[in-house]
Amino acid sequence: MRVLLINNDGGGFADYVEISPNTSVQEFFRQRVPGRQPSDYLIRVNRLPVAADQMLQEGDRVSITPTKIEGGR
Amino acid sequence: MTVTHSRAQRAAAEIYKILANGPDYERVPPLPETYWNACQRLLRMQEKARQRGWGAARNRVERRLLQVVADCSSHLHTLQEKLIETIRQRRLLNEQAIADDLRALSAEFDRVRIDLKHRSIAVETEPIVLQDIEFGRFRVVLNWISIPLYRAYRVIALAPHPASSKPDVTHPHVQEEALCEGDGQQAIRDALHQGRILDFFQLVRQILENYNPHNPYVRLEDWEACECHDCSDLIRDEGNRFRCASCEEDLCDACTIYCHDCGECFCADHSTRCPCCNKTYCCDCLAVCQQCHGKFCKECLDEQTCPQCRRATDEAEDAVDDFPAYDADGVETEELQTAHAAAAV
Structure with missing residues (x-):
């Protein structure tokens, strides 16, 4: 099935990605942002905060935004 | 505060309309027609040189053609990158x-x-x-x-x-x-x-x-630090922060000037030195010499006269005393008149 992934980390991108059914939000995060801690990101599904074990559905919109973004001058 | 459905819908319609047009800088640059035309012209010249056996001319034209092809290719590559970037950015939500x-x-x-x-x-x-x-x-x-x-x-x-x-x-x-x-x-x-x-x-x-x-x-760490008005250094320690009593600008320890008369702190713009004793004073604590109109500290002025003017006056008065007062006819001598005039000045 397909979900829309919006990754606001670094350069950022938004694209549809294929995932297997019964993929939890936590599992999806591990696949897409390997080696990072979920606590360092705002993870929203269909614009709302969700539990880590929530299963993703076809057409879901998942956005991943780092909590620590360094500004400049 | 909740955003009402109709308000969100109307705003979204406007935002979509603006974004759908795309910003000006996203416009794709034009095709490198100038370079392309130059390539074609050089190719014709190369062919002509080949047919007529002009070896040197052919070499020259081919070198030039190589350069123009590279330029044309570079422009096309830029155009390709711009298109990729534009397509990536323009995944516009509905x-x-x-x-x-x-x-x-x-x-x-x-x-x-x-x-x-x-x-x-x-x-x-x-x-x-x-x-x-x-x-x-x-x-x-x-x-x-x-x-x-x-x-x-x-x-x-x-x-x-x-x-x-x-x-x-x-x-x-x-x-x-x-x-x-x-x-x-x-x-x-x-x-x-x-x-x-x-x-x-x-x-x-x-x-x-x-x-x-x-x-x-x-x-x-410098958030509360203020800038010294005179040297622009940051004053991080509150104990080293002073304020000009005249303009109230912040000053660091090194730039603070104390007036030897009133004891207040001043910046460079509102303080000066007495030209006689060279001590620092604020502008208000200096007085004017009645004779030369220079500014001096009150300690250096004597009867509103600076030491230099005072010396000059004393010398002139001494000169009056040294000259013979009157000639044999009882008239003031010329030297005495000159000395009187100098003393008066």
Whole structure:
């Protein structure tokens, strides 16, 4: 099935990605942002905060935004 | 504050319309026709030189052709990159998705306002605290009509606690209501151009909630430090901070000048030295010599006359005493008249 992934980390991108059914939000995060801690990101599904074990559905919109973004001058 | 359905829908329609047109800088550059035409002309020349057996001319033309082909290829490559970037950025949400984003703002931010008249969306952050320094709440105002331009939003401190040395810096990464996006620049730009308004406000908030010690407008450790009016150095220690009694500007220890008369502190502009004793005084504590009109400290003036003028007067008076007063006829001598005149001056 397909979900829309919006990754606001670094350069950022938004694209549809294929995932297997019964993929939890936590599992999806591990696949897409390997080696990072979920606590360092705002993870929203269909614009709302969700539990880590929530299963993703076809057409879901998942956005991943780092909590620590360094500004400049 | 909840965003009403109709308001979100109307704003989303306008935002979509603006974004669908795309910003001017996204326009694809023209094809390199000039280079292409030059290639064709050089090819004809090369063929002509070949047919006539002009070896030297043929070599020259081919070298030139190689250069023009490279230029043409470079322009095409730039065009290709621009197209890739434009397509990547222009994954625009549809009107309904933008409206959903606007309605979701209420779940992320305490105060949300969509102003249809001024075409703006404003949200308020929680109070920002960085390393125990309180910066208060910030209002982020996005003018959607300006999204295709460079600066479409302002970051306004609602209870400003600006840096002591720079009143227009209200956050280590905000100056004159403009956020320096740093690492978030590309993500913010993409979010805005794709109509992901919720992501945009989240990204701005996350930058405000963080501090990058390597690149701030003012470092947090210098936040309360003020700038010396005279040397521009930061005064970090309150014990080394002085204030000019005349203009009330801040001064560091090294630049503070004490008046030897009134004992107050002054800056370089409002203090001077007595030209006689060379001690420092404020401008008000110096007095004017009645004769030369120079400014001297009161200690150096004697009967409102500076020592130099005093000496000159004394010498002139002594000269009057030294000259013979009258000639044999009882008339003032010429030397005496001159000395009198000098003494008078």
